[in-house]
Amino acid sequence: MTAQIIDGKKVASKILEDVEKRVKTIKETPGLAIVLVGDNPASQIYVGFKEKRSKAIGFYCERYNLDKNTSQDDVLKLVNELNQNNKIHGMIVQLPLPEHIDENLIIDSILPHKDADGFTPVNLGNLVNDNNMLLPATARACLGLIKSTGMEIKGKNAVIVGRSNIVGKPTALMLLQENATSTICHSKTKKLKEHTKNADILVVATGKANLITKDMVKKGAVVIDVGINKVNGKVVGDVDYENVKEVAGFITPVPGGVGPMTIAMLLDNTLKAMELFKRV
Numbered sequence: 001m002t003a004q005i006i007d008g009k010k011v012a013s014k015i016l017e018d019v020e021k022r023v024k025t026i027k028e029t030p031g032l033a034i035v036l037v038g039d040n041p042a043s044q045i046y047v048g049f050k051e052k053r054s055k056a057i058g059f060y061c062e063r064y065n066l067d068k069n070t071s072q073d074d075v076l077k078l079v080n081e082l083n084q085n086n087k088i089h090g091m092i093v094q095l096p097l098p099e100h101i102d103e104n105l106i107i108d109s110i111l112p113h114k115d116a117d118g119f120t121p122v123n124l125g126n127l128v129n130d131n132n133m134l135l136p137a138t139a140r141a142c143l144g145l146i147k148s149t150g151m152e153i154k155g156k157n158a159v160i161v162g163r164s165n166i167v168g169k170p171t172a173l174m175l176l177q178e179n180a181t182s183t184i185c186h187s188k189t190k191k192l193k194e195h196t197k198n199a200d201i202l203v204v205a206t207g208k209a210n211l212i213t214k215d216m217v218k219k220g221a222v223v224i225d226v227g228i229n230k231v232n233g234k235v236v237g238d239v240d241y242e243n244v245k246e247v248a249g250f251i252t253p254v255p256g257g258v259g260p261m262t263i264a265m266l267l268d269n270t271l272k273a274m275e276l277f278k279r280v
């Protein structure tokens, strides 16, 4: 058996087409602000994609490149200005931030209805409450890719490897909302294989290259690889793609899987944020 490849770029382009169409029907222009602190090369690439895509579909985009030594107070000041800026409907502060800055404090200072990444405690709390407002873009990307396979999620065993607030936990909650049985694994999980082997849906978000090998995957499973790792100059995921695709039913490649979908969901969130803004 060879898995069907889930083409993230193709699924994302449908979402972006839809967002672009919706933008053309409204008078106002959705505004996205992107804040980058420091010179992390991977972050610079991700931010570049987000800026380019947002402009390509007709958004107004402001990008702030702050020096790596920018003080926490100055980042907070910028976020507060963007909170008050009526041209900006959604904003993201690219993570990770330099060590001297408290990420939670900065994220918490973003107004929940402008939180395009869906990372604020209010938006995560709403997700726990099944009251979806702005959901984390990568978790939305994972769910969208799973749905694109046509598989019925209800009643399936979903195993999520990784428990971060921005990927693992929200993805598990969103799959739970879809009536899957969600299990979250992490670095202290014993006998990881016993869990992954039981997964009809396997989402892997660890940042550990080739953590998931062929023997750990159930035949026919939907495998979503969120990881981004650089090995010998090549970008790879957390799944041993070449071998796992022999047993999986569907699999996302890295690059070209979750990455492009995350950007599409971020822009969809920004448009949604604009709609929310009209109500506050």
Ligand SMILES: NC(=O)c1ccc[n+]([C@@H]2O[C@H](COP(=O)([O-])OP(=O)(O)OC[C@H]3O[C@@H](n4cnc5c(N)ncnc54)[C@H](OP(=O)(O)O)[C@@H]3O)[C@@H](O)[C@H]2O)c1
Pocket: 138, 161, 162, 163, 164, 165, 166, 167, 168, 185, 186, 187, 188, 189, 192, 205, 206, 207, 208, 211, 226, 227, 228, 229, 258, 259, 262
């Ligand atoms: N494609 C995209 O758009 C996108 C978006 C976001 C993130 N990413 C990528 O996704 C990956 C994860 O990101 P993140 O922010 O969620 O990372 P993170 O905050 O570092 O969390 C990693 C998680 O993986 C778990 N883990 C680490 N080693 C493990 C092991 N050997 N077995 C089982 N679990 C293990 C950790 O467990 P503990 O909690 O026990 O430490 C932790 O919960 C990274 O490669 C990141 O670059 C991609």
